Amino acid sequence: MKKENIKLLAVTVAIFVTGLVMVYYVMENPTDSMVERMLSRENIWRAFREHLVIVGVSMAGALAVGIPGGILLSRPRFYYIGKVFENIVNIGQTVPSLAILALFYTILGLGFNTAVFAIWLYSILPILRNTFAGITSISDEVIESARGMGMTGRRILTRIELPLAAPIITAGIRTAIVINVGTATLATFIGAGGLGDLIVTGLSIRRNMIIITGAGLSALLAILLDFWIGQIKLRLVKW
Amino acid sequence: MIKIENLTKHFPGLDRPAVNKLSLEINEGEVCVLVGPSGCGKTTTMKMINRLHEPDEGEVYLNGKRASEMNQIDLRRGIGYVIQEIGLFPHMTIKENIATVPRELGWDRERINKRVRELLDLMGLDPEIYSDRRPAALSGGQRQRVGVARALAADPPVMLMDEPFAAVDPITRARLQNEFLRILDKMDKTIIFVTHDINEAIKMGDKIAVLREGELVQHSTPEELLDAPANEFVAQLVGRNRSIKRLHLIRVEDIIEEDADKYSVAAESGRKEIKDKLSESKVGALMVTDEQGCLLGRVDEQSLKKEGETAGELVDEIHDQVTADSTLNDSLSVMLESGEGYVPVVDEEKGFFRDIITLQDLLQEVRQG
Amino acid sequence: MEVIGYMIHRSEMVQRLFLEHLWLIVVSVGIAILVGVFLGVLISYFKFLASPVLTICQVLMTVPSIAMLGLLLPFFGIGFQTGVIALILYSLLPIVRNTYSGIAEIDQAIIESARGMGMKDYRILFRVKLPLAFPVIMAGIRTATVMVVGIGAIAAYVGAGGLGELIFNGISRTNPPMIITGAIFVSIIAVAFDLLLGWAERAKTIKY
Numbered sequence: 110m111k112k113e114n115i116k117l118l119a120v121t122v123a124i125f126v127t128g129l130v131m132v133y134y135v136m137e138n139p140t141d142s143m144v145e146r147m148l149s150r151e152n153i154w155r156a157f158r159e160h161l162v163i164v165g166v167s168m169a170g171a172l173a174v175g176i177p178g179g180i181l182l183s184r185p186r187f188y189y190i191g192k193v194f195e196n197i198v199n200i201g202q203t204v205p206s207l208a209i210l211a212l213f214y215t216i217l218g219l220g221f222n223t224a225v226f227a228i229w230l231y232s233i234l235p236i237l238r239n240t241f242a243g244i245t246s247i248s249d250e251v252i253e254s255a256r257g258m259g260m261t262g263r264r265i266l267t268r269i270e271l272p273l274a275a276p277i278i279t280a281g282i283r284t285a286i287v288i289n290v291g292t293a294t295l296a297t298f299i300g301a302g303g304l305g306d307l308i309v310t311g312l313s314i315r316r317n318m319i320i321i322t323g324a325g326l327s328a329l330l331a332i333l334l335d336f337w338i339g340q341i342k343l344r345l346v347k348w
Numbered sequence: 349m350i351k352i353e354n355l356t357k358h359f360p361g362l363d364r365p366a367v368n369k370l371s372l373e374i375n376e377g378e379v380c381v382l383v384g385p386s387g388c389g390k391t392t393t394m395k396m397i398n399r400l401h402e403p404d405e406g407e408v409y410l411n412g413k414r415a416s417e418m419n420q421i422d423l424r425r426g427i428g429y430v431i432q433e434i435g436l437f438p439h440m441t442i443k444e445n446i447a448t449v450p451r452e453l454g455w456d457r458e459r460i461n462k463r464v465r466e467l468l469d470l471m472g473l474d475p476e477i478y479s480d481r482r483p484a485a486l487s488g489g490q491r492q493r494v495g496v497a498r499a500l501a502a503d504p505p506v507m508l509m510d511e512p513f514a515a516v517d518p519i520t521r522a523r524l525q526n527e528f529l530r531i532l533d534k535m536d537k538t539i540i541f542v543t544h545d546i547n548e549a550i551k552m553g554d555k556i557a558v559l560r561e562g563e564l565v566q567h568s569t570p571e572e573l574l575d576a577p578a579n580e581f582v583a584q585l586v587g588r589n590r591s592i593k594r595l596h597l598i599r600v601e602d603i604i605e606e607d608a609d610k611y612s613v614a615a616e617s618g619r620k621e622i623k624d625k626l627s628e629s630k631v632g633a634l635m636v637t638d639e640q641g642c643l644l645g646r647v648d649e650q651s652l653k654k655e656g657e658t659a660g661e662l663v664d665e666i667h668d669q670v671t672a673d674s675t676l677n678d679s680l681s682v683m684l685e686s687g688e689g690y691v692p693v694v695d696e697e698k699g700f701f702r703d704i705i706t707l708q709d710l711l712q713e714v715r716q717g
Numbered sequence: 718m719e720v721i722g723y724m725i726h727r728s729e730m731v732q733r734l735f736l737e738h739l740w741l742i743v744v745s746v747g748i749a750i751l752v753g754v755f756l757g758v759l760i761s762y763f764k765f766l767a768s769p770v771l772t773i774c775q776v777l778m779t780v781p782s783i784a785m786l787g788l789l790l791p792f793f794g795i796g797f798q799t800g801v802i803a804l805i806l807y808s809l810l811p812i813v814r815n816t817y818s819g820i821a822e823i824d825q826a827i828i829e830s831a832r833g834m835g836m837k838d839y840r841i842l843f844r845v846k847l848p849l850a851f852p853v854i855m856a857g858i859r860t861a862t863v864m865v866v867g868i869g870a871i872a873a874y875v876g877a878g879g880l881g882e883l884i885f886n887g888i889s890r891t892n893p894p895m896i897i898t899g900a901i902f903v904s905i906i907a908v909a910f911d912l913l914l915g916w917a918e919r920a921k922t923i924k925y
Contacts, residue, residue, distance in 0.1 A: 204904040205870050205904065206867055207867060207884060208884070208901075214896065248435075259424030259449065260421075260452060261421055264452070290781055311787065317790070321791075324784030327781045327783075328779070328785075332776055
């Protein structure tokens with residue numbers, strides 16, 4: 110097996126094992142009956158599943174909109190709109206995630222859908238911006254020689270522009286996923302569940318074990334996803 | 349082969365057309381250099397041939413067919429294209445870069461591999477070493493060669509070259525120009541070559557088209573351009589020292605006398621032979637050659653003071669030499685660079701020593717012109 | 718309208734929380750600059766430390782903020798100090814990374830010539846390296862500050878104070894004007910720091 114594959118497998122397994130050991134330990138050794146009730150298998154699984162769904166749905170949606178959107182804005186005829194968009198996106202990214210969640214709560218009310226919508230919108234920004242920036246940063250000479258050699262627009266996009274922009278696009282996806290998982294832990298405040306539920310419950314009934322379980326699992330998830338994206342980039346970009 | 353008729357192109361925001369009613373005919377197998385100051389429309393004209401720009405008026409004919417009626421993509425695939433910054437694809441290997449057009453044309457893997465090897469060999473790049481490297485790992489000169497190889501990949505009858513050698517240092521440029529001319533000798537390509545450097549134009553061109561503000565000023569052979577500039581503009585472009593410019597036109601092999609024996613000794617020759625020959629040599633030095641006749645270095649009076657009996661033991665290194673197909677101007681630059689009044693000439697293909705060329709030889713050529 | 722009414726009506730409280738929030742940011746980023754630049758310089762001299770230190774910071778960054786606050790709470794208790802420590806940890810990565818890369822990217826010839834002129838190592842650091850790396854370090858500080866403004870709002874949940882209180886209390890009391898006031902002011906602070914530090918970054922960039 111190649112060295113990079115061993116690393117991928119080893120880190121992935123290590124993160125999974127850490128998570129499982131932690132969950133097993135807290136379920137077997139609850140400090141009192143309240144902790145035992147909160148940290149039942151069903152409860153932990155439910156929180157984790159909700160978390161995954163929020164992250165999965167919003168991230169898939171963000172990719173589906175961000176990458177094609179970035180490609181579209183990078184076309185010469187939309188270039189100036191793209192530049193304007195880039196500035197708006199920059200300001201949008203400066204707005205804290207809690208503020209975004211809170212503002213959407215006042216518009217759309219409590220619940221899972223609000224959280225997914227707000228997080229989706231927030232995760233589009235880095236992906237869209239980096240796709241646009243990645244493609245527009247490719248030097249004119251490269252595109253011109255591709256055109257001069259008779260490559261069609263579609264072929265230039267798939268064979269030249271996207272591969273060349275890949276490092277910047279994956280960097281955007283990486284930023285988005287860290288922000289996404291982080292913001293998903295806040296979803297509990299607007300009643301959307303997730304691992305944040307455990308942390309917040311733990312804080313309110315002052316049980317450290319519950320806090321650490323929720324915090325630990327969401328941290329491990331974030332680290333794992335971040336690592337995976339990094340690995341994808343490593344395999345994608347060979348030059 | 350290529351006929352340009354009444355070609356006109358306006359760009360929005362400019363008060364005069366970039367190219368104005370330009371007509372030009374380029375024969376098959378000819379290198380036509382478009383030369384002129386920046387903004388003269390040379391690049392725009394070239395880009396209208398492969399329709400990277402669409403003309404406002406006029407027409408380009410390729411073998412009698414209207415370019416505007418051909419499929420744009422097919423048209424471009426049939427025309428090799430090299431630009432100044434080369435535009436190699438940084439994420440692809442050298443092999444993938446060269447294979448771009450063949451792959452677009454749907455060649456099979458076998459054929460592509462064969463062609464890539466052939467071209468790398470032609471460009472003097474070892475396929476074993478360079479095929480799988482990426483452009484970032486290459487020197488400027490090597491990248492230029494790959495750029496040319498990529499344009500040649502599908503063996504297009506026509507090539508467009510926009511200042512292809514501009515991004516490298518003068519010595520490498522001269523070498524690349526010579527190499528390219530040598531390669532060109534073996535194939536039958538029609539080439540449109542754009543440059544702002546009149547010396548390059550004189551050296552590379554069979555015909556030169558001088559452009560100014562989008563209009564054709566003169567279209568003639570390099571000799572005619574030097575002898576009879578059409579107007580003051582062309583005369584200025586060519587410059588006052590026209591006889592020196594002529595050095596770009598003459599190849600070293602046209603003036604050397606193949607006096608290899610007179611100026612060289614074999615590596616195994618003894619001191620006596622060296623001394624005898626040295627007194628005959630008009631440049632005060634002798635070239636030392638091996639059994640194949642290739643240059644090992646040189647010996648002179650100074651070297652004789654060293655320990656050793658044969659020329660092979662006394663030899664001093666030399667760094668400068670020119671190939672027989674270099675121009676006189678190339679050899680002049682090398683002499684100026686090295687500070688010596690002569691430079692050894694070697695065969696461009698086999699590498700054996702052919703003669704030396706001296707500053708006196710060059711001066712004589714200038715005087716004759 | 719309702720929101721503006723709320724802001725005016727509760728202006729005193731909003732003002733207090735606004736200043737609290739600023740204080741939280743200034744203290745944390747201030748400490749993070751000292752620690753972060755020091756660490757960045759340190760690993761630029763001891764290169765073998767660079768990769769582990771940067772990896773640790775990178776991993777810390779990916780930990781969700783509420784999780785980080787939750788993990789720190791058992792050790793530091795409810796209140797300001799937990800918030801400050803979490804914020805310092807988050808601001809470290811951009812500052813350490815940018816200090817390190819800012820110094821690493823300096824043309825070696827410049828360092829050589831400084832050394833050739835007989836400058837001592839610490840003089841080279843303060844007179845050559847840090848000034849040249851300044852724009853890059855400043856960019857790191859800017860990233861850190863903007864990020865920490867948002868995390869500072871979340872820190873209100875562990876009793877660190879600041880505008881986050883308006884958001885959290887507003888949610889639990891279902892008071893939209895209160896939430897919006899908090900969200901808007903936090904965003905204003907973030908955007909303002911971004912613009913201000915962006916300007917400082919450009920103003921101090923040496924034009925070659």
